[in-house]
Amino acid sequence: MSPGVALQVGPGVLVRVLIEGLGTAGLFVMIASGLTLIFGLMGVLNFAHGALTTVGAYVGGGLLVYLASGGGGLGSLGLWFVALGATGVVLAGLGAVIEVGLIRKLYGRAPIEQILLTFGVALVLQELLLMLLGNWQSGLPDPTSSWGQPIVEGPSFMAAGRSFDVLGVSIRGFTPIKILLGVLVVVGVWGFLTKTRYGLYIRAGTEDAEMAQALGIDVQRVFTVVFAVGIGLAGMAGMFLIWERTYDLTYLMGAEALLPAFIIVVVGGLGTFKGTVVASVVAGIFFEAGIFLQTNVFQGLTQLNNILIFLLLVVVLIVRPQGLYGQEEVGGH
Amino acid sequence: MSLLDVDDVHTYYGESHILEGVSLAVERDEVVALMGRNGVGKTTTLRTILQLTPPRSGRITYDGADLVGRPTHEVADLGIGWIPEDRRIFSHLTVDENVRAAIPSADRLAEGRRIAFETFPILEERADQEAGTLSGGQQQMLAIARGLVGDNDMLLVDEPSEGLAPQIVADVADALADVAADVPMLLVEQNVRLALDLADRFYVLDQGQVVDQGDTSEVSADSPRLREVLSA
Numbered sequence A: 001m002s003p004g005v006a007l008q009v010g011p012g013v014l015v016r017v018l019i020e021g022l023g024t025a026g027l028f029v030m031i032a033s034g035l036t037l038i039f040g041l042m043g044v045l046n047f048a049h050g051a052l053t054t055v056g057a058y059v060g061g062g063l064l065v066y067l068a069s070g071g072g073g074l075g076s077l078g079l080w081f082v083a084l085g086a087t088g089v090v091l092a093g094l095g096a097v098i099e100v101g102l103i104r105k106l107y108g109r110a111p112i113e114q115i116l117l118t119f120g121v122a123l124v125l126q127e128l129l130l131m132l133l134g135n136w137q138s139g140l141p142d143p144t145s146s147w148g149q150p151i152v153e154g155p156s157f158m159a160a161g162r163s164f165d166v167l168g169v170s171i172r173g174f175t176p177i178k179i180l181l182g183v184l185v186v187v188g189v190w191g192f193l194t195k196t197r198y199g200l201y202i203r204a205g206t207e208d209a210e211m212a213q214a215l216g217i218d219v220q221r222v223f224t225v226v227f228a229v230g231i232g233l234a235g236m237a238g239m240f241l242i243w244e245r246t247y248d249l250t251y252l253m254g255a256e257a258l259l260p261a262f263i264i265v266v267v268g269g270l271g272t273f274k275g276t277v278v279a280s281v282v283a284g285i286f287f288e289a290g291i292f293l294q295t296n297v298f299q300g301l302t303q304l305n306n307i308l309i310f311l312l313l314v315v316v317l318i319v320r321p322q323g324l325y326g327q328e329e330v331g332g333h
Numbered sequence B: 001m002s003l004l005d006v007d008d009v010h011t012y013y014g015e016s017h018i019l020e021g022v023s024l025a026v027e028r029d030e031v032v033a034l035m036g037r038n039g040v041g042k043t044t045t046l047r048t049i050l051q052l053t054p055p056r057s058g059r060i061t062y063d064g065a066d067l068v069g070r071p072t073h074e075v076a077d078l079g080i081g082w083i084p085e086d087r088r089i090f091s092h093l094t095v096d097e098n099v100r101a102a103i104p105s106a107d108r109l110a111e112g113r114r115i116a117f118e119t120f121p122i123l124e125e126r127a128d129q130e131a132g133t134l135s136g137g138q139q140q141m142l143a144i145a146r147g148l149v150g151d152n153d154m155l156l157v158d159e160p161s162e163g164l165a166p167q168i169v170a171d172v173a174d175a176l177a178d179v180a181a182d183v184p185m186l187l188v189e190q191n192v193r194l195a196l197d198l199a200d201r202f203y204v205l206d207q208g209q210v211v212d213q214g215d216t217s218e219v220s221a222d223s224p225r226l227r228e229v230l231s232a
Helices: A011-042 A049-070 A075-101 A111-133 A148-153 A175-195 A197-207 A209-214 A219-241 A253-268 A273-296 A304-319 B042-050 B072-077 B095-102 B106-119 B121-125 B136-149 B166-180 B192-198 B224-230
Strands: A163-166 A169-172 B004-013 B016-026 B031-035 B057-062 B080-083 B154-158 B185-188 B201-206 B209-215
Touching: A011 A049, A011 A169, A011 A175, A011 A197, A011 A219, A011 A253, A011 A273, A049 A075, A049 A111, A049 A219, A049 A253, A075 A219, A169 A175, A175 A197, A175 A219, A175 A273, A197 A209, A197 A219, A197 B095, A209 A219, A209 B072, A219 A253, A253 A273, A253 A304, A273 A304, B004 B042, B016 B031, B016 B042, B016 B185, B016 B209, B031 B042, B031 B192, B042 B057, B042 B072, B042 B080, B042 B154, B042 B185, B072 B080, B080 B136, B095 B106, B095 B136, B106 B121, B106 B136, B121 B136, B136 B166, B166 B185, B166 B192, B185 B192, B201 B224, B209 B224
Parallel strands: B031 B185, B031 B201, B080 B154, B154 B185
Antiparallel strands: A163 A169, B004 B016, B004 B057, B201 B209
């Protein structure tokens, strides 16, 4: 803390950190829930998750530009949601192709082979993005490019500087959308897992894939669906990252977002959706608290938000190594 | 043609040759016991039939359909149920969810649950309880119930009495005897008396090979013929 700077934390600051933290939690849960579902069922640590998040960002951005250029009567919010949904579908399809074409070949092999494969997929995707996007990968997009303008501005409800008041506290216009989407993802995934027949198969397969197969459950198909859903969610999260002030819009953006997602999955307990949700909320609030502190108090500590999340990881690993809701053994096979 | 035919099957774990030309058959109206000491390949035989551990060579047919090379879920869809060693219930799912996971289609849900809960009323009382919190005997009942509701025409039953108290073993044996009246079984069981009570015929495995077979009426748990191949 620099001399003479006092940390004054009033109710307004706490409300802002809490609300912005829930927004960030919404983003985290979209990325991390796919990661945890894939690990929980398939035992695969998907290192390509971040790169696929980046692909989602550019697919979403591209769709937004395309839809915006066509006009139509949807308005900016409607166009944005159409682009978001389409991004989820496109990325889910890409996820299904990757699972069937690559990852399926390595089930039952040593975990290191799966890690190397998914890491390789990440590198290939990143380099492909770099090739396709040329020099447009450092800092914010060029506003003069055909992509740039709508992406920089975003839809009107979240345009730069747009905010609104909650209890006298200024909240960014984008935050309620992130909270809403986060809640929808949690409710949707929870409902899918607990209220549908397919969800029952997923939970059974997560616990004992071999037994599930012997009961007639096509676990291979369940793997594909889970991988597709997980990547679809990550892709949708990527679209949010475009406007996140803490992430640079580059071909490495998703890789940056992968680190907190991995931490959340470990803190929550590998493979547990409930743990991932709780850890996302805690990590989101820590993250925003870090941003507040590094912006207003410790100006030199530009990575305080990430440091706080790492501290969370360290404390949980010491106190409860299996994570908040984890079991000692996870992985369906 | 037998319901299940296993013909000269060779199965390996890595380079370990576990089944060395096993052949056996189960007819449509019988219970067949597969006996032998620990580690001779009894469980591997069941896993091989299910294609959980596919054989390197040999032929397995069920109701005329070749099983070798099929995914396990397709083998199960043909009507072969598995009640495995150690029960392998889904311990974090509820009792009801365990039963539902074994019912092959949504339109058979009500019927499947009725069968499971009529056969084992205690499971209905505990339907919403996490299955991992059940006693060993209740878990075995749940494992049997999953086999019953799966629309199965045959059951592969692996060590159903293992780890259970004698009174519970008697209950499980009664339940299996009821099931055996309608459903043919291939039964792996260390408890020779129980196996001979339930089965019509038997095979004895030793070092991955069938070394004896016959009608259970020909032998008893104390007969020298069995004692020689089953004693440790």
